[in-house]
Amino acid sequence: MLQQLFSPSVLHTLDLIGIFVFAISGALLAVRKNFDVFGIAVLAEITALGGGLFRDLIIGAVPPAAFTDLGYFVTPLLAAVLVFFLHPHVERIQVAVNVFDAAGLGLFCVVGTTKAYDYGLGLTASACLGLATAVGGGVLRDVLANEVPSLLRWDRDLYAVPAIVGAAMVALCLRFDVLNPLTSTTAAVTAFVLRLLAMRFHWRAPRAWHRRSTVSEE
Amino acid sequence: MLQQLFSPSVLHTLDLIGIFVFAISGALLAVRKNFDVFGIAVLAEITALGGGLFRDLIIGAVPPAAFTDLGYFVTPLLAAVLVFFLHPHVERIQVAVNVFDAAGLGLFCVVGTTKAYDYGLGLTASACLGLATAVGGGVLRDVLANEVPSLLRWDRDLYAVPAIVGAAMVALCLRFDVLNPLTSTTAAVTAFVLRLLAMRFHWRAPRAWHRRSTVSEE
């Protein structure tokens, strides 16, 4: 459906940019975990493509786009090469990386929700898969690096909530049949801006009520 | 096939109860790991739906039931809300939670085996998927929480064996064409009771022979 809203080449370019920045975050974690060059490439690929892969398996779109479009495969490799040679510089521009990552988050929650809906899923399920598309790669990245997914930790700035808001806006637009380039862009930008604000002001989600910090296990 | 044996509404209600108690166990682990409210909801959803999701992907039932039935999505959220506000009370009634969890185990191994068989898998493969339906969510829960799956640890009371027994009973009934409400209920109750006995008497599975405890790595 988004294919009808935007020109395919614009959408594809945006997709590749999102994949690239997600791959950067995977490659940087791999460097920090002391992985070798192959581990850096694997973690870049999985971070970039994992969310979409999960969505495509669930909706039955096999083989997934990640395996049919060569650009989806090559882009994370480019990110891995860049980080391999330039990682101190990439770390130094971490702020810029975070901004692009927020853009990827906004884009992917919109694309993921729309694609799931195109495959006949309900609105709630589509929004869930939009969220999964946006955050799934990061979860797989952390699981493979043997860390608690930063998505779930209370001491990280809000990451899922902006994606949930963006996906829910798309679902509402689909419900009232008003999804068009303007509304879908608005949804993506809303998620993007919310994520930027969350980083800027360190917004965090509450932990369970009456949580005694003394029994913290981490 | 179970749809023909039981009234659909009975089966659906049982399903939702099983999902609810599995979600409770996921949400409680999330609280113990100090996750935020969103992490609690995610872990509740994945613990409750992960086993069935895996089964549905394997048998090709896409989109999986977890994404087509709104009740399956909302029930874990209710469990997450409950644990978020009342977790000290929920922990206090841990025994009751464990009993319900055992009931979910018995139910899911029967439902999973039957559904896999309906999709044309062999008896052994169906029983394996029945087991995976019952225990898969808990494994995903522990992997996401960055812990060794309690399913695999020797220092936990038997959990998989009751599910294996229940799934094997269903497979035998299918083999001899005697699956009916009575026999499938018997299989579920057997798994349920075995799990209760395992908890009561701390039944454990043996470790490898000649295992020298001094080289324990955990």
Next chain:
Amino acid sequence: MLQQLFSPSVLHTLDLIGIFVFAISGALLAVRKNFDVFGIAVLAEITALGGGLFRDLIIGAVPPAAFTDLGYFVTPLLAAVLVFFLHPHVERIQVAVNVFDAAGLGLFCVVGTTKAYDYGLGLTASACLGLATAVGGGVLRDVLANEVPSLLRWDRDLYAVPAIVGAAMVALCLRFDVLNPLTSTTAAVTAFVLRLLAMRFHWRAPRAWHRRSTVSEE
């Protein structure tokens, strides 16, 4: 396609040997992690079948071969029983196990690439899935055992690169339409020998440039 190149029974026997040695490696890790007999069996199954399972889900070959061929299910159980009773002896012949594991690696990267291509994937995607078939089970094994996948660690001898070379050779043969028993055997043997050499001479992949070892996090 390989079915046309080799007699089915030869191919099936090779497959089962590869599954058996991968299962041994999973069972041995389970013993080292102090898992119970059931955990040993589960880790053996997942290590042996996980890579092929992932490939089959991606290419849409459901239900996967692992669930339709009883031999695929029983073989890892035999490996688990063997390790359960004889693990000190199995550890003592670790060199032999490593040689068989290298053979499994060579075999699976060829089989996986060919099967993916048979299902219509492109050459690059097929080679990726050949790699995933060969190394995926080991990654799942390490994730379930709550360890950093040894595939990604810089301090392990090259494991993925031999599989990449083998898979790429098969892809090239497919590209130029010269895949036959001779060339596919050559690819498998090349991967096998490269892995043996990597173990013998402790070949390792480089880490990121300018990586300061003092900030190692592991």
